[in-house]
Amino acid sequence: xxxxxxxxxxxxxxxxxxxxxxxxxxxxxxxxxxxxxxxxxxxxxxxxxxxxxxxxxxxxxxxxxxxxxxxxxxxxxxxxxxxxxxxxxxxxxxxxxxxxxxxxxxxxxxxxxxxxxxxxxxxxxxxxxxxxxxxxxxxxxxxxxxxxxxxxxxxxxxxxxxxxxxxxxxxxxxxxxxxxxxxxxxxxxxxxxxxxxxxxxxxxxxxxxxxxxxxxxxxxxxxxxxxxxxxxxxxxxxxxxxxxxxxxxxxxxxxxxxxxxxxxxxxxxxxxxxxxxxxxxxxxxxxxxxxxxxxxxxxxxxxxxxxxxxxxxxxxxxxxxxxxxxxxxxxxxxxxxxxxxxxxxxxxxxxxxxxxxxxxxxxxxxxxxxxxxxxxxxxxxxxxxxxxxxxxxxxxxxxxxxxxxxxxxxxxxxxxxxxxxxxxxxxxxxxxxxxxxxxxxxxxxxxxxxxxxxxxxxxxxxxxxxxxxxxxxxxxxxxxxxxxxxxxxxxxxxxxxxxxxxxxxxxxxxxxxxxxxxxxxxxxxxxxxxxxxxxxxxxxxxxxxxxxxxxxxxxxxxxxxxxxxxxxxxxxxxxxxxxxxxxx
Numbered sequence: 176x177x178x179x180x181x182x183x184x185x186x187x188x189x190x191x192x193x194x195x196x197x198x199x200x201x202x203x204x205x206x207x208x209x210x211x212x213x214x215x216x217x218x219x220x221x222x223x224x225x226x227x228x229x230x231x232x233x234x235x236x237x238x239x240x241x242x243x244x245x246x247x248x249x250x251x252x253x254x255x256x257x258x259x260x261x262x263x264x265x266x267x268x269x270x271x272x273x274x275x276x277x278x279x280x281x282x283x284x285x286x287x288x289x290x291x292x293x294x295x296x297x298x299x300x301x302x303x304x305x306x307x308x309x310x311x312x313x314x315x316x317x318x319x320x321x322x323x324x325x326x327x328x329x330x331x332x333x334x335x336x337x338x339x340x341x342x343x344x345x346x347x348x349x350x351x352x353x354x355x356x357x358x359x360x361x362x363x364x365x366x367x368x369x370x371x372x373x374x375x376x377x378x379x380x381x382x383x384x385x386x387x388x389x390x391x392x393x394x395x396x397x398x399x400x401x402x403x404x405x406x407x408x409x410x411x412x413x414x415x416x417x418x419x420x421x422x423x424x425x426x427x428x429x430x431x432x433x434x435x436x437x438x439x440x441x442x443x444x445x446x447x448x449x450x451x452x453x454x455x456x457x458x459x460x461x462x463x464x465x466x467x468x469x470x471x472x473x474x475x476x477x478x479x480x481x482x483x484x485x486x487x488x489x490x491x492x493x494x495x496x497x498x499x500x501x502x503x504x505x506x507x508x509x510x511x512x513x514x515x516x517x518x519x520x521x522x523x524x525x526x527x528x529x530x531x532x533x534x535x536x537x538x539x540x541x542x543x544x545x546x547x548x549x550x551x552x553x554x555x556x557x558x559x560x561x562x563x564x565x566x567x568x569x570x571x572x573x574x575x576x577x578x579x580x581x582x583x584x585x586x587x588x589x590x591x592x593x594x595x596x597x598x599x600x601x602x603x604x605x606x607x608x609x610x611x612x613x614x615x616x617x618x619x620x621x622x623x624x625x626x627x628x629x630x631x632x633x634x635x636x637x638x639x640x641x642x643x644x645x646x647x648x649x650x651x652x653x654x655x656x657x658x659x660x661x662x663x664x665x666x667x668x669x670x671x672x673x674x675x676x677x678x679x680x681x682x683x684x685x686x687x688x689x690x691x692x693x694x695x696x697x698x699x700x701x702x703x704x705x706x707x708x709x710x711x712x713x714x715x716x717x718x719x720x721x722x723x724x725x726x727x728x729x730x731x732x733x734x735x736x737x738x739x740x741x742x743x744x745x746x747x748x749x750x751x752x753x754x755x756x757x758x759x
Contacts (some may be wrong), residue, residue: 227658241730263291285344292337325754341368361439376401424538427609476514478626522567546571562678674726
């Protein structure tokens with residue numbers, strides 16, 4: 176907790192003057208805005224999340240594989256959120272006395288309240304009970320620096336309180352619709368606050384329900400909070416962007432009304448000194464891949480999952496069969512065999528993909544893999560993770576280290592819609608066809624997937640409505656870093672994480688260096704045989720699929736792994752008032 180004191184110096188970095196202190200600050204709107212700018216600078220977007228079963232990197236993720244240990248310190252998970260909370264508290268305390276119009280002052284205080292809630296919630300998602308910090312610290316002797324952990328319910332209730340203040344005083348989506356400045360248009364709005372309440376309420380309601388953390392009235396109240404926030408959002412003028420694949424590149428508030436909260440990058444069009452960019456596209460190409468488990472989550476064109484659909488191709492003779500295409504990448508397999516939810520082809524590269532060229536553009540981004548300078552896409556390049564490569568939000572002409580200036584969406588209307596559907600079902604144990612049309616089927620229609628999810632469809636096909644809503648969420652938000660928190664709150668991590676991580680289908684005549692790989696015994700031994708086995712153990716019901724991590728190298732300890740371990744340093748600094756999570 177003592178680490179939050181370092182935020183004092185951070186606050187003074189909001190303007191270039193080196194002699195700026197609180198003595199001559201908090202005098203104007205410019206001061207308030209400058210202080211709040213620090214909140215946006217500190218905002219982190221984590222890139223690719225490999226803690227779940229949907230993505231993986233070049234090396235095993237310790238959290239996903241269950242090999243993690245108690246850290247001595249942790250900047251990313253513990254200290255940095257508290258530094259951001261300190262920044263917000265400093266603005267809330269001192270900005271309240273700035274001699275400006277009350278509406279102006281409350282707008283910037285609303286930004287601080289939003290980020291304070293955002294960071295407290297992120298901490299709760301990882302650790303459960305955490306210290307609730309609502310003040311600044313001016314002395315290392317302040318006894319609150321050694322406070323213990325606050326019950327999660329109290330922390331979440333404070334998050335609601337903070338977000339409700341923010342929602343009441345922040346500008347609306349319409350207020351920022353015509354803003355063109357690359358950073359000003361990303362300031363938080365009433366919609367950002369309400370969208371975060373939707374997320375928090377759903378997370379806490381389902382977490383408490385499935386982990387038995389609160390009584391029925393308590394977890395239902397959280398779900399209702401999420402539903403109420405959604406209903407309030409409906410009047411803010413948000414809508415699904417017309418093109419699922421392009422929505423991640425259109426940064427205009429006028430034309431892309433789906434974005435509720437995003438991290439700004441730019442200025443657009445360049446890189447280097449004076450630019451704030453990231454490496455997301457480069458990481459899609461070279462560092463991270465999508466698992467076969469995630470590919471199999473996508474429905475077939477008949478609306479049925481892999482285990483039920485007669486459209487499944489088996490055995491697959493081409494890498495492209497799983498997308499419903501022949502080896503040429505453009506010819507659909509005869510009889511509609513293999514045809515899938517269109518979001519799959521919009522999200523994952525296939526061989527000879529028609530979009531893999533030098534000119535295909537989405538909004539202002541040339542997305543072709545070929546634009547990365549690596550040539551046309553081929554699987555099983557040994558320099559990349561041996562899975563399926565992500566097309567969603569990938570821009571080949573922004574490939575490379577810190578060359579991607581695309582704003583990164585954190586909360587969007589698509590998430591809000593599917594969150595509403597899930598909250599309704601979890602609260603009531605039922606959802607009407609009209610509500611499904613408003614949510615799940617609206618998402619499918621946007622993508623060109625015209626099979627509706629209805630109560631009759633679920634019944635006639637022996638499906639489970641809860642699982643189909645969860646599937647829809649997983650597919651719609653693929654690689655948007657919600658999967659890990661979802662499997663934690665649903666209490667299914669103990670089932671899905673100890674399983675093998677499986678990569679792509681290998682065919683020697685299609686792979687990057689297939690002939691050599693097919694003759695390499697060290698490579699071939701990791702491919703499933705005709706019985707779906709690798710190293711004598713069944714892995715997957717399809718031959719020549721690449722095993723990435725063996726199941727016997729992965730584990731999940733139900734007694735401890737649903738929560739992060741508290742860093743040793745934080746326990747020591749609290750004088751033992753902060754207690755370690757069970758099992759750690």
